[in-house]
Amino acid sequence: MKDRMLFNTCPDGEFFGRVYEIDYICRRAAEKPAPAIFLFGGRWTGKTELLRRVFHGLFWGQARVVPIYYQFKGYGSAEEFAEDYLKEVLKQYLAFRLRDARLVRNEVSLDKLDRLLVDNDLYDLADLAAIHREARRASDSTAALRNALSSPAMVSARSGIPVYLILDDIDHAACSDGQREAALSRELIDSLSLGPASFVASASTKRPLDGAAFSGSAEAMELPGLDEEVATSMMMDLGRQYGVEFDTEILRLAATRLEGNPMYLKSLVWAAAKSGVSLSTLKEFGDLYTQDLFEGNMGIALRSALGLRGINSLRVLHACSTSKRPLSDEDLSERFRLEPSELENIIEGLSEAGLVEVNLGSLLWAGGSVVKDFICFVYETRVKGRSAEEVRTYLAREILKEGFGFRGARAGLKLKDEVAEVMRSFNNQKVLKLLFRNQAFSARFKKGKGGDEGELTVPQSVGCFSSERLEAGEAGPPILVAHGFQNGRYDSGNEVVWIASVKDALSPVNIGDVENFLRRTQILRENFRAAKVVRWMVGREGFTAEAQKRIEAEGVFSSDSVQLKIIKEGLADKDSATRLKSSDKIAPVKEFEVVLPSSSKAELVAAKAVEEIGTEMGFDDAAIGQIKAALVEACINAFEHSRLKIAKVFLRFVASADRLTIHVQNGGVDFDSPSEPSDPIEAGAMPRKRGWGFELMRGLMDEVRVERVRGGAKIVLVKYLVKGDSSNGKEV
Structure with missing residues (x-):
């Protein structure tokens, strides 16, 4: 060979x-x-x-x-x-x-x-x-x-x-x-x-x-760190290679804490294997992480890479790592009594190491959370004189506290990102007011009463950002601010600001949340000179009756997670835009997620799941058979083209009023490209397998596409429910 x-x-x-x-x-x-x-x-x-x-x-x-x-x-x-x-x-x-x-x-x-x-x-x-x-x-x-x-x-x-x-x-x-x-x-x-x-x-x-x-x-x-799913799969595979027992949720926490950095992830698993310790509990992760960061492979690598030029360099770096805002060189020079030439050399070294970003005389931390933890350890032991065990205890305590609320933090981040994505996609579309009035929406679809609320024209969005900088020290759910213009006119009279609160919790928005939002928006609106301010509250689990009444009285828009999904789908998909203009075609979106392990006939589990979903949606037997066949082919494709030894396939089913959308994603690798032309088949030869799976899926589904995602790709399968739907021209 x-x-x-x-x-x-x-x-x-x-x-x-x-x-x-x-x-x-x-x-x-x-x-x-x-x-x-x-x-x-x-x-x-x-x-x-x-x-x-x-x-x-x-x-x-x-x-x-x-x-x-x-x-x-x-x-x-x-x-x-x-x-x-x-x-x-x-x-x-x-x-x-x-x-x-x-x-x-x-x-x-x-x-x-x-x-x-x-x-x-x-x-x-x-x-x-x-x-x-x-x-x-x-x-x-x-x-x-x-x-x-x-x-x-x-x-x-x-x-x-x-x-x-x-x-x-x-x-x-x-x-x-x-x-x-x-x-x-x-x-x-x-x-x-x-x-x-x-x-x-x-x-x-x-x-x-x-x-x-x-x-x-x-x-x-x-080239950022690995995606959470890919990083978790990597640690699972390494854990099995080195005989380290683990809990998947703890590995997810580790992947997030270590920023998906491959070297950090490997070092943690190696430390577990060397110590004979598992990664099954939060405490085990905290102990291993602090031990490896202070005394193990991570600490050795960081010491050699940072190249700090003396104690003053450490002081400046620690100040940057703990500051929530950029620090000017004047502030640093005055705080640490440094000569301009010495500070210039320090800043040059930190910038070359990629630890700070320097822009117009100000320094912004760029080192990441792991490096920040290491700098904290070195600073506290070298400058403050604390013992290594005291600093390790402090850091381990913080990790335990963060990990305890890890699941809730992940969910909150996801909903906040969804709201930001929706506001960024505003582009003068017309949307039913019903989708921004939770009380009317609940009456219309959950209680079977209520009428059409008319339409709302959203602005053309310029951008969206968090209000954190404008609200130093404020408590409560995160708030997003989006700027835009109405009516296609870019003047002060048509400028508009949307201020949105996002509550992602297992409890609905209550009257206390509403009062908190009203107070904060009253303060925030002083920062904007827009002619119009629109207030919007989003709650994953909806709103209490008392909160709904107060919101309606104040003229604040309100949406739960179901309304948000409908808005997001319609704004992102041109074919679905008409659904946002007619309450007759709006129905709550249902989502289901399934993770398939790498085992024989795992795709049959997916087929069984989609059969139940399709039956509940009202697809006939022929259509369900087509969906099952296409999904099985997509799952097989995903498993075959994964390079992970412990391959998993992630499925997401989105059931809306007129279609079923299925997302099939593998663990960090690409699928065969469906756009490549097939090679000609020689006479008498057997057809080649490559590419035929996509042709089969296209013949069975109304839409088949491949979307690039961070760390790989996913297949999206769409089957329309309504026969002869004029919005798409497809028939089931």
Whole structure:
């Protein structure tokens, strides 16, 4: 079997949730011209792993571009960087041409590389090595640097194939000589801006080469932590590999607390395996986390990465991490009595480490919650003189308190996000007032009485944000503020502000909640000069009778979770827009969620569930059979294309008045693309399986689409209930 190993990568069983990003970069690399991409992400989010897998895919999977991977390391001189960069470009091109992976991963001297190039009749590329040696003898660092940086263009001209550069940790492109550092950055950026080679470059900060500006067109990609579901699946898989017992909800808490960072997640499971402790209780998680953060692998990694420059650097960093607002350099200088030059050096170091964002003389914390916990530990022990056990006890107590309310916090965040999404989607649509009057809605659909309430025209939304900054110290449910304009006119007379309260709890909105909202909105409206302010209360479990009466008297809009779902569906789906204008077609939306484990015939569980849902909705037997067949195919597709050993498939059924919508999502990987044309089938040959599943689903359902989601993709299946529905032209 041919040796296909290139650079060291983690085992496939420990790699999760970056398939979409890898596929996107590989596809963009093959375009003409390929765009430049800057990949930004915090430390240990998987940038290096992702780029090495991109290189592997381009090296073995195509011939349209020559992939060159280079990881910046920090250098003693520009000449040292030039020789290292030149060797990597030449040997990787030779490896790609000869299909020899050994040349990529093995160290090769410049002299040996020169001989290999001559042996393969690549004399013009061998000349690059000769020019470099001559520049070194003449101590001409600029000539050596420019010669090395021109090598991708020479390779492209020699081969006739474009070079695609994969530049890892480009923010480390600096040498120890301060005067030469700026020259290296400038020459590198100039070669990327003006050269013919396209590239993807990763960095931990959004200012990867301070003092040098890229003048070409480029797109930015953020690489955040793993999605909660993917991170939880990763920890489950690792737990099984290392024999660590766990509780799924505790792993969800850990995934959230550790921000989905792959290194943190692995470190926690490794710490559990090493200590022989399970991750089954909140206390076990708190103990393991604090132990590993202070004394284990996480603590060691953070100490080496942060590189704090003395006690004053620690003081400034701690102040930024605990402040809820940006801090000015004047505030910091006065608080810690620092000379401007010393503070400037401290800020420069913290910015280079990606711990703070610097903008117009103000500093904003950018390090994340895990780094914040570590900084707290170091500060309290080094500056305040507290014992490590005292600080550990304090942090463990806070983790226990946070974890106790974890489920409620997750639910609250979800509903708040839904309300924000609805307000951002306002675009002068007409919506039934009934959907913003909970008392009338309840009478119309729950008690069987009440009439049509007319229509409401929502504004064209400009944006939506939380009121937290405007309400320092206020208690009560979160409040969102959305700005917009009515009637398509952008003047003060048509400006409008929506102020929405969101209560996500198992209890309904009560009179106390209403009074709290009325008081807070009275204060908030002083911040806005809009001609009109609209107040809206959203409660997951509805409103008490006393609260409804007070809301109606004050002219405040009110919606429960059912009303919100109907509004959201209609605003997002153009085909459903007419449903928001007729109360005859509005019915409460019902949602059901099912998680399928990786086991034989798990898809039959989904088929049974959808049969019961379809029967309750009123689908006939033929339609239910079609839905079941399509869903089974979608589930099989999801399981087959998951790269997780402990694969799970997440199903969400949305039953509305005129349709059943089914969302099928797997654990962090992509499905087969339904848009790719099928290969022609040779005469007498059996048809290929790839792609036929989507054709089957399309034949059975009214709508089939694939949507990109964070960490993978999902299939959306839609079946219309109403026969001959004029809004969609489909028949069941």
